[in-house]
Amino acid sequence: xxxxxxxxxxxxxxxxxxxxxxxxxxxxxxxxxxxxxxxxxxxxxxxxxxxxxxxxxxxxxxxxxxxxxxxxxxxxxxxxxxxxxxxxxxxxxxxxxxxxxxxxxxxxxxxxxxxxxxxxxxx
Numbered sequence: 001x002x003x004x005x006x007x008x009x010x011x012x013x014x015x016x017x018x019x020x021x022x023x024x025x026x027x028x029x030x031x032x033x034x035x036x037x038x039x040x041x042x043x044x045x046x047x048x049x050x051x052x053x054x055x056x057x058x059x060x061x062x063x064x065x066x067x068x069x070x071x072x073x074x075x076x077x078x079x080x081x082x083x084x085x086x087x088x089x090x091x092x093x094x095x096x097x098x099x100x101x102x103x104x105x106x107x108x109x110x111x112x113x114x115x116x117x118x119x120x121x122x123x
Contacts, residue, residue, distance in 0.1 A: 023055060047068065052064070056079075
């Protein structure tokens, strides 16, 4: 994972009014592992999980592909249609690195607690 995901937590929106800055921040959206809300230029909003980002030299050649809750199809939204991207969900994998898992497992074992290889609940 790149460091852009960490930087993304520091902001709550990426505005497309500055196309160069917007395009530069698109990789951080790909690395964020939570839901986002797209504010579209037509006034609509679309919430979902971004699973793919196509980055180009301008807004016309950029796009986000996302999974929308309750919709079986994958949606693609062109960069030129997006006014802003808001971070609206928590990063489900934050703090879930292998190193953190091993550390928690060892701490539980040393404390005499039950330590298992089962994953923790996302809630």
